[in-house]
Amino acid sequence: MRRIxxxxxxxxxxxxxxxxxxxxxQLEGKSGAGPIFRFDAKTFPTTFASQVKxxxxxxxxxxxxxxxxxxxxxxxxxxxxxxxxxDAGLLQNSKVNRERIGVYLGSGEGSHDFxxxxxxxxxxxxxxxxxxDPVAFWKSALATFGPQHExxxxxxxxxxxxxxxxxxxxxxxxxxxxxxxxGQAIGEALELLRRGDCDIxxxxxxxxxxxxxxxxxxNLLTTLSLRNHEPTKASRPxxxxxxxxxxxxxxxxxxxxxxxxxxARGAHIYAELVGxxxxxxxxxxxxxxxxxxxxxxCLRLALQDAGLKPEDVDYINAHGTSTQVNDRxxxxxxxxxxxxxxxxxxxxxxxxxxxxxxxxxxxVEMITCVMTIQNGVMPPTINYETPDPDCDLDYIPNTAREKxxxxxxxxxxxxxxxxxxxxxxxxx
Amino acid sequence: xxxxxxxxxxxxxxxxxxxxxxxxxFWNALRAGTSATRRISYPDASPxxxxxxxxxxxxxxxxxxxxxxxxxxxxxxxxxxxxxxRTVVMGLCAGQLAFRQAKLSLTEGIIPERFGVEFxxxxxxxxxxxxxxxxxMSVDPETKxxxxxxxxxxxxxxxxxxxxxxxxxxxxxxxxxxxxxARGPSNTHTLSDAxxxxxxxxxxxxxxxxxCDLFVVGGTESxxxxxxxxxxxxxxxxxxxxxxxEKAHRPFxxxxxxxxxxxxxxxxxxxxxxxxxARQATIYAELVGxxxxxxRTRDGKVMxxxxxxxxxxxxxxxxxxxxxxxxxxxxxFSDRWEAKAIHEVFGDKTPVWCLKGNLGTSGAAAGAVxxxxxxxxxxxxxxxxxxNCEHPDPECRIAVHNQGIKPLQKPYVVKLSFTDMGQTAVxxxxxxx
Numbered sequence: 001m002r003r004i005x006x007x008x009x010x011x012x013x014x015x016x017x018x019x020x021x022x023x024x025x026q027l028e029g030k031s032g033a034g035p036i037f038r039f040d041a042k043t044f045p046t047t048f049a050s051q052v053k054x055x056x057x058x059x060x061x062x063x064x065x066x067x068x069x070x071x072x073x074x075x076x077x078x079x080x081x082x083x084x085x086x087d088a089g090l091l092q093n094s095k096v097n098r099e100r101i102g103v104y105l106g107s108g109e110g111s112h113d114f115x116x117x118x119x120x121x122x123x124x125x126x127x128x129x130x131x132x133d134p135v136a137f138w139k140s141a142l143a144t145f146g147p148q149h150e151x152x153x154x155x156x157x158x159x160x161x162x163x164x165x166x167x168x169x170x171x172x173x174x175x176x177x178x179x180x181x182x183g184q185a186i187g188e189a190l191e192l193l194r195r196g197d198c199d200i201x202x203x204x205x206x207x208x209x210x211x212x213x214x215x216x217x218x219n220l221l222t223t224l225s226l227r228n229h230e231p232t233k234a235s236r237p238x239x240x241x242x243x244x245x246x247x248x249x250x251x252x253x254x255x256x257x258x259x260x261x262x263x264a265r266g267a268h269i270y271a272e273l274v275g276x277x278x279x280x281x282x283x284x285x286x287x288x289x290x291x292x293x294x295x296x297x298c299l300r301l302a303l304q305d306a307g308l309k310p311e312d313v314d315y316i317n318a319h320g321t322s323t324q325v326n327d328r329x330x331x332x333x334x335x336x337x338x339x340x341x342x343x344x345x346x347x348x349x350x351x352x353x354x355x356x357x358x359x360x361x362x363x364v365e366m367i368t369c370v371m372t373i374q375n376g377v378m379p380p381t382i383n384y385e386t387p388d389p390d391c392d393l394d395y396i397p398n399t400a401r402e403k404x405x406x407x408x409x410x411x412x413x414x415x416x417x418x419x420x421x422x423x424x425x426x427x428x
Numbered sequence: 429x430x431x432x433x434x435x436x437x438x439x440x441x442x443x444x445x446x447x448x449x450x451x452x453x454f455w456n457a458l459r460a461g462t463s464a465t466r467r468i469s470y471p472d473a474s475p476x477x478x479x480x481x482x483x484x485x486x487x488x489x490x491x492x493x494x495x496x497x498x499x500x501x502x503x504x505x506x507x508x509x510x511x512x513x514r515t516v517v518m519g520l521c522a523g524q525l526a527f528r529q530a531k532l533s534l535t536e537g538i539i540p541e542r543f544g545v546e547f548x549x550x551x552x553x554x555x556x557x558x559x560x561x562x563x564x565m566s567v568d569p570e571t572k573x574x575x576x577x578x579x580x581x582x583x584x585x586x587x588x589x590x591x592x593x594x595x596x597x598x599x600x601x602x603x604x605x606x607x608x609x610a611r612g613p614s615n616t617h618t619l620s621d622a623x624x625x626x627x628x629x630x631x632x633x634x635x636x637x638x639x640c641d642l643f644v645v646g647g648t649e650s651x652x653x654x655x656x657x658x659x660x661x662x663x664x665x666x667x668x669x670x671x672x673x674e675k676a677h678r679p680f681x682x683x684x685x686x687x688x689x690x691x692x693x694x695x696x697x698x699x700x701x702x703x704x705x706a707r708q709a710t711i712y713a714e715l716v717g718x719x720x721x722x723x724r725t726r727d728g729k730v731m732x733x734x735x736x737x738x739x740x741x742x743x744x745x746x747x748x749x750x751x752x753x754x755x756x757x758x759x760x761f762s763d764r765w766e767a768k769a770i771h772e773v774f775g776d777k778t779p780v781w782c783l784k785g786n787l788g789t790s791g792a793a794a795g796a797v798x799x800x801x802x803x804x805x806x807x808x809x810x811x812x813x814x815x816n817c818e819h820p821d822p823e824c825r826i827a828v829h830n831q832g833i834k835p836l837q838k839p840y841v842v843k844l845s846f847t848d849m850g851q852t853a854v855x856x857x858x859x860x861x
Contacts, residue, residue, distance in 0.1 A: 043580030099721060099733060109551050109597075117655075118574035121556060121563035132560035134654040138475035141658040151663035154551060155597070155618035160849025163722040169730050171720040172851040173626055176549075176597045176618045184615060191633060197719075212576060216584050217592030280605040280614035282540065285511070285593055294611060297541060301639075415593075416602035418614050 004193045005427055007267040008088025008202075008255030009367050010080040014050040014248055015354055017060075018083065022354075022364065023371035026379035027400040031232035031353050033246050038210045039114070046224040048231035049210045050248035050355025052076065067161070069148040071110025074158045076251035076360075077206035081162050084202060084253035088267060091166070096265070100199040102170030103159045104189035106181025107251075108359040110153030111211035116144040118212075158206060170198040176359065179319070180278075180414030181205050182252065183362025187276035187420055189256055199261040204363035206251035218247060223323060235356075236383035237320035237349035238327050238391040245321040248355030252363035254370075271370045275306025275409075275423030285416050287325055292333030294419045295319075295411070299337045302409065302421035310338040313345055313423075314405040315378050317365045318395075319413045320349025321356055330411065331391045346403065348396040352382045362412035366422060369408035373426050377402050435716075436635045437860065438803055439709040440530025440697030442522045442646075445797055446482040446690055446787055451529070455804045458812040459833060463674035463786055465688045469652075476657060478666035480673050482690035482788030483652055484518065492521040495607055496534050504607075511594055512603065515552045518693035519600030519648030520607065523547075526644060526695040527608055530709060534609060537707060544612035544640045546631040547601040548623025548647035550792040553655035554595055561586040600648050604695075612640045618792070621755065622720075622845040623647060624694070625795035625853035629718040631698050632855075641703050646695030647796035660689055665759045677789070678816040679756025679782040680763050680824045687757050690788025694796040696803070713806045716840075717742030717856030724850050728768030731852050735773045735842060738854040742840065746774045749856075750838035751811055751829060753802045755845050756782030757789060766844070767824035779829035781805075785816035795845040799855060802841040806859040809836040 011018060014032025015025040025032075032050035041047050055072075057064040060079035067075060085091045090101070124137035151157070159174045171192060177184050182205025189203040209218070218224045225244040227234035235246040262269055279301065281294035288295070303310065319330055335342040350365050357364055372378055377400050384397035406426045413419045443449065446464030447457035457464075464482040473479040495504035508517060523545070532538065566574035566583035574583070593599065598616040605614045613634055617626040624647025631643040651660055660666070665686040669676040678684040704711055719737035723730040739746060752770055756763060770780060783798045790797060805811045810833050817830040839859040846852040 040576045041580065043577045044584070045580075099730065102720075103722075114576070115573070118559075118563040118566065118579070120658075121560045122567050122574050124556065125560035125564035127564065130557055130561050132556035132654075134470060134556065135472050135475060137556055137654050138473075138658055141655075142475055142477075142661065145658065145662055147662040150659045153659075154620060156620035156622070156847050156849060156851060159619070160722075160847060160851055163851065164724045164849060167724065169722045169724060172619070172722045173630075173720070174618050176616050177614070178596060178598055188615070188630060191637060195633065195637070212579060216579070216587060219584065220587055220589045220591055221593070222589075278613045278615075279541070280545065280602075280611050282605045282609050282611045284606065285599065285602050286590070297611070414598065416596065416598050417605065418598065418602075 002194050002196060003259040003272060004190055004256055005259050005262050005272045006254050006270040006370060007257045007262050008084040010083030010087060011252045011364055011367055012052055012076045012080045013250040013354060013364055014052055019367050019371055023368060026350060026353050026368060027377055029380050029382045029398060033231040033234060033355055036210060039212055041215060044215055045219040046215060046226055047228045050246050051210060052250050070152045072208040073108055073110055073206045074152060074161050077107060077158050077162060078165060080251040080253040081166060081202055084255050085166055088255035098167050099169040101168045102172060102198045102201045103162050103168050104173040104185045104201055104203045105159045106175050106185035106205040106359050107158045108176060108207035109155050112213050113145060113149055114212045177418040178414035178416055179358055179361055180412040180418040180420045181359040183412030183420035183422055184278060186363060186366060186422055187278055190273050190276050193256055193258055200255060200257045202253055202255050204253035205360040207357060207359035208249035209358055210247055210249050233383050235322045235352045237322040237352050237381055238388060238395045239384050240386040240388040242322045242324060244323055246355035248357040250357050250364065251360050252367050254363060254366065269427045271373050272425045272427045274425045275302040277301025277305060277421045279419045281417030283417055288329045288413060290329060292329040294417060295330060295333035295413055296336040298419040299333060299421045302423050306423040308407060310341040313407050313409050314403060315372060315408045316345055316347040317369050317408060317410045318347050318349045319411040320351050322351060328390045331393055342393055346378055346394050346396050348379055348381045350379060365410050369410050369424050372408055373405050376404050434636050434638060435701040435714060436632050436698050437701050437704050437714045438696050438712045439699045439704050440526040441800055442525025442529055443694040443797065443800060444484050444487060444518050444521050445692045446484055449487055451804060458786060458801060461813055461815045463815055465673045465676050465788055467673055477661050478668060479670055480667060480676050480688045481652060482688055484691050489517050489521060493524050496609060511590055513552045513594050515648050515650045516599045516603060518650060519547060519646060520603045522646050522648060522693035522695040523604035523644045526697050530697040540609045540611040542612055542641045543610040544634060545601045545605045545610050545614045545644045546627035548617045548627045548792040548795060549597040549600055550618060550620060550649050552595040552597060553653050556654050558588055558591055604644050619851055620847040621791060621794055622847050622851050622853040623792035625843065625845040625855055628855055629720060629853060632715050632718050635698065635700050641700040643698040644695055645698050647793035648693035649791040649793040650691035651689045652691050675816050677758050677785050679758045679784050679814060680821055680828045681817045682819045682821040684758040684763065686759050688788035690790040692787060692790035692793040692797045694793060694800050696800065711860040713803045713857045713860055715855060716858045720853050722850045723852055726765055726850060728765055728772055731769035731846060732772035734852045735854050738856050742856040744840055748838055749778055749840045749842050750836055751779040751781045751841055753798055753841060753843040754780050754782045756784045758784060764823055767826045771825045776825050776827050778827060779834060780826045781811055781829050782814045785814055799843045802843060802857060805836060806841060806857060811836060
């Protein structure tokens with residue numbers, strides 16, 4: 001089987017715009033959360049989020065004016081992809097066949113134009129009553145919506161923009177499996193490379209749901225933390241008093257490459273991707289399976305794919321969203337697969353610091369795993385204060401811990417029941 | 429010893445289209461050269477620049493979708509009504525129809541962990557009535573516009589609590605996996621017009637590598653919703669041929685002036701060959717090639733290369749292909765672009781069939797619905813005509829099959845789909861004999 005390695009990484013996150021910053025801020029236990037500045041959320045049930053600070057695409061790529069109408073998701077993706085490709089020595093590298101470089105993103109949609117959409121809705125709704133008159137709605141919407149903005153919201157545009165801007169003519173995929181999306185993208189990209197469909201894939205994800213409809217939607221589902229008085233303490237995976245996740249945003253990209261191809265061109269190799277498992281809960285759209293049925297099976301499949309046993313795993317980067325249900329089910333799933341070994345395997349949740357980057361969560365956590373293998377320090381789970389009897393594993397509470405990590409596992413579980421586990425290994 | 433390649437065949441078909449809700453009526457309508465395009469069904473659509481559409485006729489989800497657990501039937505039907513947008517319901521119907529048409533049974537013969545779901549879907553727009561009240565209540569007496577400070581307090585309370593779950597693009601595949609207890613891989617591809625062909629390609633790869641034996645693969649999309657209609661009228665080139673709706677979508681015709689928005693859902697059962705044989709399933713066709721790539725220069729060169737890669741995987745020459753099932757968006761630029769790619773690989777002799785004259789464009793569902801057309805063509809040994817290509821554009825140097833019913837002459841079919849950004853997907857089907 002063809003071996004696949006990581007030869008480049010890029011990240012635009014609430015904790016920094018490079019893998020190095022992202023990682024060192026996690027080692028210090030910093031939180032990216034703060035009051036929402038993307039829109040006026042002061043009266044919303046949740047008023048804070050974990051946001052990318054001071055982002056200006058012009059500082060990251062040339063010709064950024066061509067992308068002014070793009071959503072933040074596409075802008076983050078362009079910036080993160082630039083750094084990943086540059087890191088891998090693939091920006092404008094004409095020695096590499098561009099038809100053999102593909103893209104696989106797990107990325108979300110752009111955000112609705114709240115002022116004009118809400119005005120069009122209001123224009124069509126009678127003062128008393130619920131039925132919206134489409135004619136009044138259309139008159140307002142067609143006169144005020146920006147055509148280019150509406151187009152750029154479409155989900156194929158992000159991977160399309162990347163392919164067109166960076167000249168990546170190989171296979172081009174975009175998937176949207178909610179919180180599992182970029183993990184699933186990396187996994188399927190791994191399989192495409194193993195099969196030989198191309199030699200290089202840039203994979204990852206990008207998303208921002210920190211807009212009025214995103215926050216409204218998650219608030220209505222009661223999945224967001226309401227700890228408005230202390231945002232940095234709100235994401236507390238595995239802690240007894242967790243009350244929901246903190247919405248994050250950002251992008252991460254990794255360059256994945258067939259080993260011999262990478263070696264032949266003298267590329268720097270960060271780590272090797274050795275295992276991928278994916279399953280569906282087939283349970284409910286609202287909850288994950290209470291016994292972590294699908295999660296356990298995908299963990300097992302990923303280890304089997306990697307040819308590794310639980311005792312070979314040095315570190316698990318958990319999905320760890322800080323919701324009651326996820327953290328309990330994930331703990332059960334890990335115990336189910338790891339048995340007694342579960343208690344000896346350090347686990348942490350990057351979401352305690354970064355918040356939940358939704359479609360981009362999996363890739364940013366994969367980058368964290370790679371940095372952990374490179375540097376030998378595992379990031380902590382912050383805000384872990386009160387143990388939950390149902391969550392009784394070693395979650396690396398509050399302080400980073402030194403350990404030589406050869407094998408790391410990253411979990412991502414999506415709303416609706418898609419599960420992904422990835423195994424990454426020190427390159428030898 | 430070379431590893432024996434696992435093969436994948438199509439053993440079930442399910443669909444909800446403007447031309448029928450079962451394979452037989454769909455096929456008959458295609459043979460008859462029927463167009464489904466009409467004036468849009470909204471009583472007054474006067475503000476819309478394009479007032480044409482190809483809509484799925486009335487259907488009763490209750491009769492089409494079943495929950496495996498009969499004790500939950502009632503709550504489930506409530507979920508269907510309240511928790512699923514039209515696109516989601518249509519996708520779920522198509523998935524279940526395909527499952528039953530393949531004579532698969534929930535109670536025997538399926539290992540849930542080896543049964544997956546792959547769908548193509550797009551952005552699912554909110555129904556206006558779910559948000560209208562929230563917007564109205566948020567209007568500020570001073571500015572006369574909805575303001576966030578009111579939205580956060582009084583507006584948000586007017587939105588149904590599970591609003592977001594109704595519209596997530598991965599919901600069609602989630603509901604299919606839940607109701608059919610498919611616990612294997614589940615993915616949702618959101619690559620616009622290429623989405624459902626990408627889903628098919630991925631399912632094919634997963635079966636090939638041995639991670640799964642059985643898939644529901646589909647695509648679903650409905651734009652028959654005021655918000656979608658507004659958005660697509662703004663950024664998509666749509667036909668203005670209001671005086672003759674049935675002739676509006678004209679693929680490769682010299683007088684084409686844009687697409688007609690349609691809606692559709694289609695699903696097929698993709699099954700590992702030995703498994704299909706063992707249960708003596710009806711095999712409609714074999715999937716023998718797939719490729720994807722990006723034609724960023726828009727000159728058809730890379731699109732042609734993607735077609736060649738798929739043919740290479742199928743180990744065939746262009747001369748062995750009976751027809752190319754084209755995308756045919758019917759915009760001046762897109763058809764010319766596509767024709768260049770087809771011409772580069774096939775020259776101007778291989779027949780080109782396009783179903784969009786009949787069906788309009790259903791975005792993420794289009795690839796699956798159209799592929800189903802060619803699957804039926806392989807099965808029935810004949811190819812219905814492309815309609816509305818009355819005066820083939822001389823700048824599209826391809827042989828559009830636009831006259832009568834053509835007998836199937838060769839055992840292979842190529843299906844091409846691509847996005848306006850050049851993302852291209854190609855699948856090759858082989859007649860099962």
